[in-house]
Amino acid sequence: MTTPQAPPAAPSHIDYLSERQGIWPWLLTTDHKRIGLLYTASITGFFFIGGFFALLMRLHLLEPKGALFGLETYNKLFTMHGIIMVWFFLIPSIPGTLGNFLIPMMIGAKDLAFPKLNLASWYVFMTGGIVTLYSMLRGGVDTGWTFYVPFSTTYSTAYVAGAAIGIFIAGFSSIMTGLNFIVTIHRMRAPGMTWFRMPIFLWSMYATSLVLVLATPVLAITLLMVIFERLFRVGIFDPSLGGDPVLFQHMFWFYSHPAVYIMILPAMAVISEIIPTFSRKPIFGYTAVAYSSLGIAVVGFLVWGHHMFVAGLSVYSAMAFSFLSYLVAIPSAIKVFNWTATMVKGSVSWDTPMLYAIGFLGLFTIGGMTGLFLAALGIDVHVTDTYFVVAHFHYIMVGGAVMGYLGGVHYWWPKISGKMYPEGLARLSALIVFIGFNLTFFPQFILGYLGMPRRYAAYPDEFQFLHVLSTAGATILGVGYILPLCYLIWSWKYGKPAGRNPWRATGLEWQTSSPPPSHNFEVTPVCTHPAYDFEGMKEELELA
């Protein structure tokens, strides 16, 4: 159902989109909303570049011997797909776009604590992206997104150092964003906005920011070590130079496992807003959901060894990491159960954001549960480096993070653009994404279980049916991603005016006009209700 729409509020201030036009006011803006849109445009570009590489891979795998490319090119395709998608789409996706746009508004502030640092973070991000893309154009990288040594330091003849420098640079953008969010949430909350009145979105973004600040420097130093060993033969990871290759994996995964939570926590942030709004109920177990974000952020740092069970990790260490990996399922499960409980006896409506949220719930649960398979030592040995792992992390990163991102974009699009998108088409595209996603990745669980290794450009004939299914799914998924791009751009100009609060939601961001004025609020708001107080705010919401 579509919620009743109020007539658009007449703003007395010019909105952030109309204020100063032209290229320079955008490129030099310190307005968090405009910077959020700069990020949106950039990561959308990176998403389609990374997606293009994925599509090429899937087309290649239509035939058992490979239909399109040589082995070396195939190696480069999956590497570039991984690098672009992880560091230039998933990591900055929700924090850079919706986080930038919404955090100040949700706490009733005019901007982030450090607006110039925020703009700098976008420039640093773009610099890293351009350096990485340049390395790819010069010849690409073939190490896999994980840059495992000794291949990356000694044997690869590709542009490893260039790509690593690009990621190193982009890492500073993550740190700047994380730092900005932490300080903003601590210091700039509106009167009455206590920690436990904050929307869960903010708790999750706060937890994400902690991970960004604590983990990213380790990636930076690790990549720097790879560059130094590769270029100057400094002995860090190469045993012949006195180094240890497993040390690379320890350091890499100390960042890269928490990086999964950098991707999924913001999606959880979005889901925690959508489900209460479209169930017309406060989130079930607010405190538990809030603390579970911090729990995921902390425990997520203790589990990296499960990526290394067959890499020479000692048995006793593997047992400890296995146990800790099971632990991280607890806060994730708290969230899933509480979101589900929020819907129970709620007045649930099936608008597009809610469809994405429901999709997220199912797909994230499958991704999370298969993660437990991988935490189990015996099963992990069987499926390590197979398509089972590929399917598992795509259920988390695409089924979870991308569904959350798309849900969030649809939910806040009326606020961002001031316009409504075509609801029917949007629901159809949510359905296409869900079907396409499952058709792409579910067969990969079976492939992996049957023994199909990841990163292989060829495979035995008996796997062809499942590979063809997967490629067919990827094509459908591609359509599902292009559709929102088209109708959202269309709605920017031709959509119906959205009004201040089309979903009758409770957050402070919905109390200002759509699109908001440059400084967000005409007067500093005062928070007088707990989060998601649909009952207490009934009259205000009816007037919205």
Next chain:
Amino acid sequence: MAEPIVRKRTYWIVYVVLLALTLLTVLLGYLHMGEFNMVVAIAIATIQASLIAGFFMHALYEAPLVRVVTVGGVIWFLIMMTLTLTDYHTRGWLPFPGK
């Protein structure tokens, strides 16, 4: 928040202590204490790093929240080291090559 006022003398004292600890590190390097050479060197380096963070980076004079952040960074570093060492120090406990 206003910048803390620290006397120049304090900085000089800390500087001299840092130099003395560096000298001590070098001298202890000549003593053969087996594995303890590393332990002592790391202990001295930790003290030096704490002095720099506390006095030169003003961690001692900052608001409690900033100090919490500083300590948090140290704790996370220790998590990384401890869990990594659970691997290195338990290798070879089982009578199989590489385990």
